[in-house]
Amino acid sequence: MxxxxxxxxxxxxxxxxxxxxxxxxxxxxxxxxxxxxxxxxxxxxxxxxxxxxxxxxxxxxxxxxxxxxxxxxxxxxxxxxxxxxxxxxxxxxxxxxxxxxxxxxxxxxxxxxxxxxxxxxxxxxxxxxxxxxxxxxxxxxxxxxxxxxxxxxxxxxxxxxxxxxxxxxxxxxxxxxxxxxxxxxxxxxxxxxxxxxxxxxxSNAHVSHQVRYIGRSAHAGGSPDQGVNALQAAMLANSAINSQRETFRESDVVRVHGILSRGGSSVNAVPDDVLYEGRVRARTVDDIESIADQVIRCYRAGALAMGASVEVQEIAGYxxxxxxxxxxxxxxxxxxxxxxxxxxxxxxxxxxxxxxxxxxxxxxxxxxxxxxxxxxxxxxxxxxxxxxxxxxxxxxxxxxxxxxxxxxxxxxxxxxxxxxxxxxxxxxxxxxxxxxxxxxxxxxxxxx
Ligand SMILES: [Zn+2]
Ligand SMILES: [Zn+2]
CATH class of the missing domain: 3.40.630.10 (Zn peptidases)
Incomplete structure (x- = not known):
């Protein structure tokens, strides 16, 4: 047959x-x-x-x-x-x-x-x-x-x-x-x-950032001057990132975005341990490199301004x-x-x-x-x-x-x-x- x-x-x-x-x-x-x-x-x-x-x-x-x-x-x-x-x-x-x-x-x-x-x-x-x-x-x-x-x-x-x-x-x-x-x-x-x-x-390539700010806790009402505010450090970093946007080339299809997944422990203490999760996307893995460097500089800027420390963990994305x-x-x-x-x-x-x-x-x-x-x-x-x-x-x-x-x-x-x-x-x-x-x-x- x-x-x-x-x-x-x-x-x-x-x-x-x-x-x-x-x-x-x-x-x-x-x-x-x-x-x-x-x-x-x-x-x-x-x-x-x-x-x-x-x-x-x-x-x-x-x-x-x-x-x-x-x-x-x-x-x-x-x-x-x-x-x-x-x-x-x-x-x-x-x-x-x-x-x-x-x-x-x-x-x-x-x-x-x-x-x-x-x-x-x-x-x-x-x-x-x-x-x-x-x-x-x-x-x-x-x-x-x-x-x-x-x-x-x-x-x-x-x-x-x-x-x-x-x-x-x-x-x-x-x-x-x-x-x-x-x-x-x-x-x-x-x-x-x-x-x-x-x-x-x-579709875009991407990389992920787990960004942990460590400050110093202190009574938010009684002794805020003794604290180092890790939340403010993360927020300054976010503002610094936003200030970079005019430098992103349209042809690179850059997307930079993040969430604040841990903003502090209790409202009456200066936040001393904050986690910001960031993502950088662009046309290719190579295009991401320089933009990620720029963004990491912003994470550091937040830490520098507040006197906090920051650990940036880069994670291989797509x-x-x-x-x-x-x-x-x-x-x-x-x-x-x-x-x-x-x-x-x-x-x-x-x-x-x-x-x-x-x-x-x-x-x-x-x-x-x-x-x-x-x-x-x-x-x-x-x-x-x-x-x-x-x-x-x-x-x-x-x-x-x-x-x-x-x-x-x-x-x-x-x-x-x-x-x-x-x-x-x-x-x-x-x-x-x-x-x-x-x-x-x-x-x-x-x-x-
Ligand atoms: Zn899907
Ligand atoms: Zn989906």
Whole structure:
């Protein structure tokens, strides 16, 4: 019997997704209803594991705490394509879907990604399809994309549980991507125009700063002259940072922002131990360097003015995202084929959005795409960010990814090999890991 053509396999796979629409959307909503922040996604992880196992996959669990991986092997050896689903929620207590105890909420729409991945996992898992693939399809479920709760993650780092502070960074370090050649995922978005899908552009690199001011406590009413006010030092630093803004080049897409996560212990004592958490973002890791130096000078200026000391802990954040042109083209063609000509909007390569993602880190070592499904309303990371259109968020991306994987690994995996031959990763996995290690630095400045 002649082997089925890609077109036949595609239509079989898309039918599988169509007939599973309800289950896929329920799976996404189940994740929505158990929001957990990065490296704490234990319930979510268990659920996704069970869902993959129910489809017949062998799942390797507990990678970087809550991450996991399952591999579907084609009948012949060849490249490995990975589909990623992110597990984590944010902390947005005012969000209607927030966990009342932890404040965790899916205000970035990551829950939809589980539905997308399960759709692909279901559609591809047939003897007919496996038989036609040269290469493998990996499902990689990643913790902690949102770069938050830094103090908690530093506790895990100090205990040797993690080394890097995001899920994909950790999974690269642990070798989960060693046998992976290219990666794709679809993230939700809001207000990206009329098309259901959006692809292209880049995202910012970033670095994090944990800035601890140490002053001297004293009675705030009785003997403030005896104290050294660490809160004032942090506030002066924040003002100094604001004074730098006119020097930031627009072309670097600089974002400098922070929170005061410990402002003092009691109102009747001069604050002597204050924690400011800062973040510097710009187009590339290299662009960040000089801006970070400028910002660190401001941290010191606050300490100098008040006579406090300051410890600045720099934490390796994300790399900028570069999307692979070959994968992008294939994704666009499949979207147009399956969903119609107007279904996808292509953004210029150089268009940078201010945010950051650890898909950027992956994109420094292999070809990736990170399209958006325009399926939500409200503002990303806001209390009103809600995935409203689950066909757009889950079903359509599952179909386009499935068809793209079939194109990549079918027909002797010609397309996957072509994409690999054309791609020029910025660094090797080893170089990535060693680069990230050098981005962790701590300095103490004590003006006395
Ligand atoms: Zn996100
Ligand atoms: Zn986010």
């Amino acid at each position: 002649a082997k089925p053509q890609i077109e036949e396999l595609r239509s079989e796979a898309l039918q599988t997704i169509d007939s599973a629409t309800r289950e896929l959307i329920i799976a996404a909503k189940t994740v929505y209803n158990t929001p957990e922040t990065g490296f704490n996604e234990f319930q979510t992880s268990k659920f996704v594991q069970q869902q993959l196992q129910a489809l017949g996959y062998v799942v390797e669990t507990g990678i970087a705490r809550t991450g996991m991986k399952a591999v579907l092997r084609g009948s012949k050896p060849g490249p490995t394509v990975a589909v990623i689903a992110e597990l984590d929620a944010l902390k947005v207590p005012a969000h209607p879907g927030a966990d009342p105890e932890t404040g965790a909420a899916h205000a970035c729409g990551h829950h939809a990604q589980t539905g997308v991945m399960l759709g692909v996992a279901r559609a591809m898992n047939t003897a007919n399809i496996q038989d036609s693939l040269d290469g493998n399809l990996a499902f990689i479920v990643t913790p902690a994309e949102e770069f938050i709760e830094i103090q908690d993650r530093l506790v895990l780092r100090d205990a040797g549980v993690i080394e890097f502070l995001s899920g994909k960074q950790e999974m690269i370090r642990l070798g989960s991507f060693d046998d992976v050649d290219m990666t794709m995922m679809v993230h939700t978005s809001a207000g990206n125009g009329g098309a259901g899908l959006n692809i292209g552009g880049t 790399h900028d995202l570069i999307q692979d042109p070959t994968l992008k083209k294939m994704f666009v063609e499949n979207a147009e084929l399956i969903l119609g000509r107007d279904s996808i909007n292509v953004v210029p390569d150089e268009q940078t959005q201010g945010g950051s993602t650890d898909m950027g880190d992956l994109s420094s070592i292999m070809p990736v795409i990170h399209p958006y499904a325009n399926a939500a309303t409200g503002v990303g990371h806001g209390h009103d960010y809600l995935v409203e259109d689950y066909d757009r968020a889950v079903v359509a991306p599952a179909k386009v990814i499935t068809a793209t994987v079939l194109d990549l690994l079918g027909n002797g995996a010609q397309k996957a090999r072509e994409a690999l031959a054309k791609s020029k990763p910025r660094m090797t996995r080893e170089e990535y890991v060693s680069t990230q290690r050098t981005r962790f630095r701590t300095e103490t400045y004590d003006p006395d």
